[in-house]
Amino acid sequence: MTGSPDAQTSLHYLPLSEQAKRIRFGELSAVALTRAYLGRIRAHNPTLNSFITVDENGAVDQARQVDDAIARGEEVGPLAGILIAVKDSIPTKGLKTTDNSNLLADWIPEHDAAVISRLRQAGAIIIGKANLNEFGWSRPSEADLAPPPWNPWNPRHASVGSSSGSGAAASGGLSSAAIGTDGGGSIRLPGGAHGLIGFKPTHGLVSRHGMDHNSHSEISPLTRTVEDAAMMLDAMAGYVPEDDMSWLGEPVGYSQRLTDADISGWRIGVPWQFICSAPNEPEVEEAFERFLDKLESLGCELVDTPVRGLAEARMANFLVLNAEAYQRHAKSVGQNWDKYGEITRVYLLQGAYLSADDLLNAGEVGRAVRHQLETEVFGETGVRALAMPTSPFVTAERSRRPGEHSRGINACFTAPFNITGHPSVSVPAGFSESTGLPIGAMLTSALHDDLGLLQLAYAHEQATDWHLQHPDLEA
Amino acid sequence: MEDPGSPSDIIRRMGSIAPLTKADATQLHQLLAGVRAAADRMTELAPVFPDEIDPALLSLTVDGDSNVAEGELS
Numbered sequence: 001m002t003g004s005p006d007a008q009t010s011l012h013y014l015p016l017s018e019q020a021k022r023i024r025f026g027e028l029s030a031v032a033l034t035r036a037y038l039g040r041i042r043a044h045n046p047t048l049n050s051f052i053t054v055d056e057n058g059a060v061d062q063a064r065q066v067d068d069a070i071a072r073g074e075e076v077g078p079l080a081g082i083l084i085a086v087k088d089s090i091p092t093k094g095l096k097t098t099d100n101s102n103l104l105a106d107w108i109p110e111h112d113a114a115v116i117s118r119l120r121q122a123g124a125i126i127i128g129k130a131n132l133n134e135f136g137w138s139r140p141s142e143a144d145l146a147p148p149p150w151n152p153w154n155p156r157h158a159s160v161g162s163s164s165g166s167g168a169a170a171s172g173g174l175s176s177a178a179i180g181t182d183g184g185g186s187i188r189l190p191g192g193a194h195g196l197i198g199f200k201p202t203h204g205l206v207s208r209h210g211m212d213h214n215s216h217s218e219i220s221p222l223t224r225t226v227e228d229a230a231m232m233l234d235a236m237a238g239y240v241p242e243d244d245m246s247w248l249g250e251p252v253g254y255s256q257r258l259t260d261a262d263i264s265g266w267r268i269g270v271p272w273q274f275i276c277s278a279p280n281e282p283e284v285e286e287a288f289e290r291f292l293d294k295l296e297s298l299g300c301e302l303v304d305t306p307v308r309g310l311a312e313a314r315m316a317n318f319l320v321l322n323a324e325a326y327q328r329h330a331k332s333v334g335q336n337w338d339k340y341g342e343i344t345r346v347y348l349l350q351g352a353y354l355s356a357d358d359l360l361n362a363g364e365v366g367r368a369v370r371h372q373l374e375t376e377v378f379g380e381t382g383v384r385a386l387a388m389p390t391s392p393f394v395t396a397e398r399s400r401r402p403g404e405h406s407r408g409i410n411a412c413f414t415a416p417f418n419i420t421g422h423p424s425v426s427v428p429a430g431f432s433e434s435t436g437l438p439i440g441a442m443l444t445s446a447l448h449d450d451l452g453l454l455q456l457a458y459a460h461e462q463a464t465d466w467h468l469q470h471p472d473l474e475a
Numbered sequence: 476m477e478d479p480g481s482p483s484d485i486i487r488r489m490g491s492i493a494p495l496t497k498a499d500a501t502q503l504h505q506l507l508a509g510v511r512a513a514a515d516r517m518t519e520l521a522p523v524f525p526d527e528i529d530p531a532l533l534s535l536t537v538d539g540d541s542n543v544a545e546g547e548l549s
Binding site for chain 2: 273278279333
């Protein structure tokens with residue numbers, strides 16, 4: 001279900017880099033862009049459920065301020081007038097933040113999370129709060145505060161989460177871009193399933209200050225192009241002193257340096273044994289092989305690279321997620337049992353049985369796998385990035401099969417790199433003929449080589465046309 | 476990780492925290508099987524002090540199957 005010519009050229013599907021340029025040079029009014037997206041949301045959100053809250057008045061007011069500033073000749077930020085959908089777990093000052101839970105149905109934060117402040121400082125406008133699995137955990141349910149989002153590429157299929165509404169908003173042309181969180185794959189998995197760039201930065205590069213603690217979950221952009229992801233990262237990355245996990249280093253100006261590297265000759269590691277041991281669907285395998293062929297045609301050298309401990313890293317990551325989710329909700333879940341979703345509240349209790357030993361052992365395993373990746377894979381063998389499918393499965397429904405879901409098999413490729421902290425990106429790699437849904441491929445690079453990863457993803461993007469195709473919701 | 480026992484044991488143990496029904500406990504029992512397997516695997520890998528985790532004990536497959544002889548690896 002790739003779009004009509006109109007869909008390819010419409011304002012709402014323009015890359016945010018192009019939207020920002022037109023606004024800056026007075027060729028496009030921020031108010032006009034905002035109204036275009038609000039119109040799309042009014043038309044399509046009732047069926048897609050991408051947004052839980054839409055800030056119509058606030059967005060138009062902020063857009064007017066952008067237009068006025070430009071008319072006065074004032075300098076505006078690089079994201080001036082750009083409309084961002086924000087996962088509804090990330091606090092936004094004065095704008096309801098529900099985590100898609102009845103428990104927080106009316107919570108209006110008094111402060112922005114640090115990343116929201118940074119985006120606003122860059123000129124971005126928060127158009128609304130995007131749907132998600134309740135508390136970014138468990139499985140979605142029609143009984144959630146907001147019903148689950150549907151994938152714009154084929155609205156008969158659910159959106160993959162947990163940043164599902166963010167994925168639906170960005171791919172359906174309901175916002176310029178979106179942000180979400182990735183604690184086990186929740187940006188990269190929806191990135192793959194919505195034909196988007198889902199970029200999880202190195203641990204600590206984007207601060208989580210101002211939202212709930214989670215050791216290995218990174219606030220991350222979901223965008224339609226790599227340049228858009230780089231521009232978002234430019235705005236989102238940076239040291240926040242109040243955050244003990246925030247990285248002290250200076251961001252490097254990602255969007256300005258996308259073409260600085262020649263990727264020919266880069267060694268791309270493929271952990272074939274690990275990949276082939278997953279229950280990959282045939283269409284995923286085909287798309288991944290085409291993805292590797294494309295990298296090879298760009299001059300990359302593909303190297304079979306066994307990596308030990310990715311399964312254990314996935315397990316360790318989920319133990320930490322379980323422990324932290326339980327710790328956060330232990331008192332509340334008993335007091336407010338009926339306000340939690342029936343599935344969520346049971347998922348939240350998984351951590352009740354874990355001991356301090358279990359948690360510390362998990363941390364130890366994560367460090368062992370991180371060390372191996374840094375010293376052997378990205379060190380001695382000279383691999384510049386690891387290539388893997390983003391998910392073994394095409395549809396959200398398949399990825400939620402009981403038994404496999406609780407073991408994290410849907411996140412078998414993504415979750416290991418949460419506990420290790422490595423930057424990792426899902427890029428569009430094709431489509432499923434049987435469903436019309438996009439399929440992603442994933443690249444992962446050494447710690448703090450976020451720039452190299454973006455450069456590689458950009459080179460791949462320039463050699464393909466997946467990013468030029470969009471769902472046609474009017475069809 | 477402690478053995479959660481049966482769904483009835485889970486209802487008893489968790490009673491002070493949340494009012495689980497039998498259906499909740501059955502679902503949690505199934506989920507805890509995966510959590511326990513993961514925790515047990517972490518315990519297996521934990522080294523004897525002052526050693527570090529032996530990388531050779533880490534698996535090469537999605538299911539964490541480490542029964543692959545070195546000679547079989549490419």
